[in-house]
Amino acid sequence: MNKMFLIALALFVAGCATVKKVESGSNMVSEHLSINIEGNWNHLDFPGIKPAQVWTMEGVTVDEFLIYSGIQGGQVMHPENASSSKLKNFVFRSAMQTEEIVSLLEGVLSRDNSTFKLLKLEPYPFGGKKGFRFEYERIRKVDNVQLRGIGFGAVDKGELYALLYHAPRLTFFPRHQARVEAIAKTALIR
Amino acid sequence: MKRRRFLAAGGACCAGLATNNAWAQAITEYAAPHRFDRPDLATDEGGLWALMDREEKALRRSPLVVRDEKLKTYVQDIACRLGSDHCPDIRTFLVRTPLFNASMAPNGMMQIWTGLLLRVENEAQLAAVIGHEIGHYLQRHSVERLRDIKSKTAFGQVLGLFGLVGALGQIAVAASAFAYGREHERDADRIGAFLMHRAGYDVTESAKVWNNLLQETTAREGKEPEQTAPLFATHPAPPERRDDLVQLAKSLPGGKAGGEAYAERTRPFLDGWLQDEVKRGQYAESLVLLSRHIAGGVAPELMRYYRGEVYRLRGQEGDQDLALADYRTSALNPNPPPPVFRGIGLISRQRGQREEALQALSRYLELAPEAPDSAFIKTYISELSS
Numbered sequence: 001m002n003k004m005f006l007i008a009l010a011l012f013v014a015g016c017a018t019v020k021k022v023e024s025g026s027n028m029v030s031e032h033l034s035i036n037i038e039g040n041w042n043h044l045d046f047p048g049i050k051p052a053q054v055w056t057m058e059g060v061t062v063d064e065f066l067i068y069s070g071i072q073g074g075q076v077m078h079p080e081n082a083s084s085s086k087l088k089n090f091v092f093r094s095a096m097q098t099e100e101i102v103s104l105l106e107g108v109l110s111r112d113n114s115t116f117k118l119l120k121l122e123p124y125p126f127g128g129k130k131g132f133r134f135e136y137e138r139i140r141k142v143d144n145v146q147l148r149g150i151g152f153g154a155v156d157k158g159e160l161y162a163l164l165y166h167a168p169r170l171t172f173f174p175r176h177q178a179r180v181e182a183i184a185k186t187a188l189i190r
Numbered sequence: 191m192k193r194r195r196f197l198a199a200g201g202a203c204c205a206g207l208a209t210n211n212a213w214a215q216a217i218t219e220y221a222a223p224h225r226f227d228r229p230d231l232a233t234d235e236g237g238l239w240a241l242m243d244r245e246e247k248a249l250r251r252s253p254l255v256v257r258d259e260k261l262k263t264y265v266q267d268i269a270c271r272l273g274s275d276h277c278p279d280i281r282t283f284l285v286r287t288p289l290f291n292a293s294m295a296p297n298g299m300m301q302i303w304t305g306l307l308l309r310v311e312n313e314a315q316l317a318a319v320i321g322h323e324i325g326h327y328l329q330r331h332s333v334e335r336l337r338d339i340k341s342k343t344a345f346g347q348v349l350g351l352f353g354l355v356g357a358l359g360q361i362a363v364a365a366s367a368f369a370y371g372r373e374h375e376r377d378a379d380r381i382g383a384f385l386m387h388r389a390g391y392d393v394t395e396s397a398k399v400w401n402n403l404l405q406e407t408t409a410r411e412g413k414e415p416e417q418t419a420p421l422f423a424t425h426p427a428p429p430e431r432r433d434d435l436v437q438l439a440k441s442l443p444g445g446k447a448g449g450e451a452y453a454e455r456t457r458p459f460l461d462g463w464l465q466d467e468v469k470r471g472q473y474a475e476s477l478v479l480l481s482r483h484i485a486g487g488v489a490p491e492l493m494r495y496y497r498g499e500v501y502r503l504r505g506q507e508g509d510q511d512l513a514l515a516d517y518r519t520s521a522l523n524p525n526p527p528p529p530v531f532r533g534i535g536l537i538s539r540q541r542g543q544r545e546e547a548l549q550a551l552s553r554y555l556e557l558a559p560e561a562p563d564s565a566f567i568k569t570y571i572s573e574l575s576s
Contacts, residue, residue, distance in 0.1 A: 088471035093505065098566065099536060103503055107471040113287050115254070116469060122565035132566065141287065144252040 017046035022055060026186075029053060030069035033127065033161055036186035039179060041065065049079050052164075057176055061143075063167035065180065068153075071160040077108045087111055094158035098132045101153060105164065106136075109149075113141040127161055127189035129154035138166060148173040152184040161189050218441065220384045222328050225276055226296075235296070235333045242295040249283055249299070256284035256304065256459075264455045265302060265320075268313060271389040272321045272382075276328070288466035290403060294323035296332045307456060308463040309406075309479060310399060311486060313448025317386050318396035325381030331374040379431075383438050392445035397435035402482060404432060409474040453488060460489050461527070464496045473504040491523035495530050502533060510537050528557035532567065539570060548574040 022041040028034045041055045055065040073094030090107045110116045117137050124133035131154030138147040149166030165180040167173040229236040270277035279298040289305040310316045383393050467476055480497040498516035501509040517533045520526050535551035551571050555564055
């Protein structure tokens with residue numbers, strides 16, 4: 001994902017990327033997912049960034065808040081602009097069990113040869129559905145930064161909804177963890 | 191010159207590519223140069239060293255570097271046996287990355303990735319890769335490559351002023367750069383083989399490294415590597431290189447493989463390296479690798495477990511049966527990895543085999559009560575018990 005940020009930076013400089021301010025309050029992330037946020041976020045957008053929405057609080061090379069909304073069976077999980085790479089395409093399957101979804105997300109986050117270690121996986125009602133919550137740590141390959149992260153997810157009608165947030169573990173993750181936990185609590189899948 | 195390209199030139203020469211029959215001739219003598227003095231900073235070589243010094247400083251702090259002193263010393267000693275008089279200048283870093291790669295910079299910094307350590311089967315195979323990298327170092331290939339790229343880039347920029355002609359020029363420059371690298375690879379292979387032999391290693395193992403890698407790549411692509419990868423396409427066919435290494439080894443007979451020592455030293459790290467390997471999601475490659483290690487008797491309980499994981503995560507038709515077979519075989523070992531029972535339990539649960547699922551998941555939590563997914567597994571057990 002970090003490669004994506006570098007691409008994003010290049011595109012931003014070139015005028016292809018946009019950064020929109022996301023205001024506090026209730027936000028319809030997509031047709032089927034709403035969340036309530038406190039504080040303003042930055043929503044990064046550029047061609048090929050989907051399927052996740054990428055938000056950031058501190059800046060694209062620091063923290064990442066990934067929002068997956070309504071990922072369908074057979075859909076690739078990493079950014080479209082990276083699909084042509086020789087790296088593995090991680091594809092969601094509607095019948096995946098929770099532990100398989102977490103492994104899928106592990107794969108997506110390790111795709112750039114960053115490390116991923118699962119610290120905790122537990123049941124969690126997400127978006128009003130039976131879901132899961134997990135904690136992880138990563139070492140980002142491109143700059144060797146140690147990150148901490150949390151993720152939430154659920155599958156509804158065969159489609160995946162998930163939130164992932166990671167940031168450098170010492171300062172930025174503790175600064176925003178509670179904010180992200182609060183967002184996850186307000187998520188509603190319609 | 192762009193920093194990235196400059197660094198690429200410096201750290202390059204990854205365990206690489208190339209061959210043709212002409213070079214696979216006997217090498218019975220090689221006069222290594224004397225130890226290198228630090229070049230003047232005002233020269234291009236001095237600048238390259240300075241950049242590599244900076245990279246090394248960053249690498250020393252990297253959390254991805256394997257800190258285990260025993261393993262590090264073991265690999266450093268192999269490098270020293272191969273490097274001989276140059277030993278004091280070689281500094282080996284083991285880097286946690288699940289890909290087959292090694293490189294040596296002109297300032298003596300050598301990086302070996304854990305994906306390589308997972309793939310080689312003995313000391314001689316590791317020595318083959320290290321010897322190859324030392325070959326590049328002794329011949330100062332990175333400096334030559336840097337100068338070549340610099341001159342070709344300048345030439346290409348001139349051509350670039352002339353539209354289509356310029357574009358064609360760029361292609362020609364790129365092709366030329368690859369061909370130039372090929373000569374270096376040949377040199378490094380031959381010198382590496384000589385160093386291996388001198389250090390008492392069996393040179394026939396070097397061809398096996400290449401062959402094993404070839405099998406993995408072919409499994410992933412479903413085609414020969416040169417049909418799919420542009421880089422391979424500009425180099426001689428990998429099977430050719432493997433065959434030439436076999437020929438080269440005939441002129442350097444004898445030596446040890448060092449399988450037992452290698453297995454003993456790397457055994458404590460296999461679990462972590464295998465976790466990283468499976469996360470790559472390159473299931474076809476991983477299956478070739480794991481099956482090879484199972485056939486070779488390397489840590490069978492671990493290899494069976496992780497092959498089961500690969501089948502389970504791949505999720506193709508019939509994979510659950512294959513996964514279960516591997517999990518169950520692993521579970522027969524005196525000290526099976528606890529997640530083996532997790533795997534059995536998860537598949538049994540999906541199949542509605544309540545009793546077996548309950549038994550296996552309970553066993554998993556008995557053996558690994560602090561497992562990161564224990565809270566989730568408890569909900570499964572609760573569901574199955576009700």
